[in-house]
Amino acid sequence: MKIIDLRSDTVTLPTDDMRQAMFNAVLGDDVFHEDPTVNKLEELSAELMGKEAALLVASGTMANLVAVLTHCARGEEVILGNEAHIFRNEAGGMAALGGIHPHIIPNQPDGTLRLEDIEGAIRGKNEHWPRTRLICLENTHNSCYGAPLTPEYTNSVAELARRHKLRIHLDGARIFNAAVALKKEPTEFTRNVDSVSFCLSKGLAAPIGSMLCGSKEFIAEARRTRKIVGGGMRQAGIIAAPGILAIKKMRERLEEDHINARRLAEGIAKIPGLSIEIDRIKTNIVYFDLIDKRLNPDALVTRLNEKGIKFLRTGAFRFRMVTHYGILPEHIDSALNALKEVMAQNV
Missing domain, CATH: 3.90.1150.10 (Aspartate Aminotransferase, domain 1)
Structure with missing residues (x-):
């Protein structure tokens, strides 16, 4: 019987080219920054997102966790939607491991957060309240029917964030779906966010891995955070090799x-x-x-x-x-x- 698996795009299997690339990958120790295949994937990913640097991690959940832990200190607060994957489906990692407080506001049917709701959730200066540090968006939005957020919307949130001296992390696990759906370049969605993650192992069909992209300073600190959560990998080129093919050949x-x-x-x-x-x-x-x-x-x-x-x-x-x-x-x-x-x- 033919199995037709529609549970998720995480069930994709790597292409034959990816399997061969894994076999042939040139390897080194990534914790020492010496895996040339990982280095190449990180360079390509940063360029694709219009950022200075990138970091390979094991999963989308790890990418988001590392991002939030890097942006925020213990006791600080993140504004995000009630339907956000980070809030609903990532085991409460920001609270469990980072002591970081989620401040939840309603997602609209199209996956957006209303600007007035975001602004209303930003804490003032009061010693009783946690300090607002970060806004998280999700594109495409899993729980909101895979809705793509437009660059115009993302830029409007970024403008609000800058006024209040806040940072923005974009959970872009399926950002290439948004780019294809709206016929935009990925950089149009990421230009004004501080960090962005994207998944290699969903629609792009690589077997494992996600990328976290941002400034050189942010990624340097994120690399340390990755180590703290047990994510430092050694000969990770066997993961990076299919990831390179994924972003080169599988997006369109x-x-x-x-x-x-x-x-x-x-x-x-x-x-x-x-x-x-x-x-x-x-x-x-x-x-x-x-x-x-x-x-x-x-x-x-x-x-x-x-x-x-x-x-x-x-x-x-x-x-x-x-x-x-x-x-x-x-x-x-x-x-x-x-x-x-x-x-x-x-x-």
């Missing part, structure tokens, strides 16, 4: 994932018993809901799994499917046919 094909997501969303919209906000599908993430609350959402997932279709339940009656490298239009059609068949049986 993300458009295929967006087209497939639209195909999937349009198909779901035609299935009785399901609802979807189709106009919100801008990139590769598709959320939809079970209308009849008498039906069993777990049974829907189980029945589809039995037919080789994997996806996630993300809420009481909400589900998520994500398109990615390795998913073809015919796989989308197979998933839709299976979903239609199971829904016709009233799960």
Whole structure:
């Protein structure tokens, strides 16, 4: 049985070229700055994001954690959205390991934070309050239907931050999806942020790794923070080699994932018993809901799994499917046919 895995774009497998690059990678000790393949990846990543320097880390969660711990001291505060991946899905790392306080404000449906909400969350000078230090944005926004944040919006937040002498970290795990969706260069999203992370192992299909980019001074300190959280790696060129191919060869094909997501969303919209906000599908993430609350959402997932279709339940009656490298239009059609068949049986 063919397995069609739509749980996440993290399930992508490396290309044959990536596997060969791992085998052939020239290696050294990265903790001593002596792995030439890592150095090359970091140089390419910094240039791609329009920053002075970059750092290879093991995961997106580590990239964001290292960024927040580097920007903030213990007891300081970060403003971020209630739907932010950093807040919801990263194990409370900033609080657990950094003693850093999250100040949560509402995400809008398009993934943005209202400027007035951000400004209202900034603490004044009062010894009773934590000091506001950092604003975190997410682009594309996972929990908000993969919404891409525009450069204009990001720049408006940056202007606000500068007025209040705050820093901005951009969780850009899927920033290349935003760039493709809005037909912009990555630097247009990152020009005015202090740091940005992006993932190599989601839509870009590398097996492991994320990049953290910023100024030379910031990355030098982030390298120390990475060591503190156990992230110093030695012959990491075997990770960096497929990462180089990922950012060179896999970015433009993300458009295929967006087209497939639209195909999937349009198909779901035609299935009785399901609802979807189709106009919100801008990139590769598709959320939809079970209308009849008498039906069993777990049974829907189980029945589809039995037919080789994997996806996630993300809420009481909400589900998520994500398109990615390795998913073809015919796989989308197979998933839709299976979903239609199971829904016709009233799960």
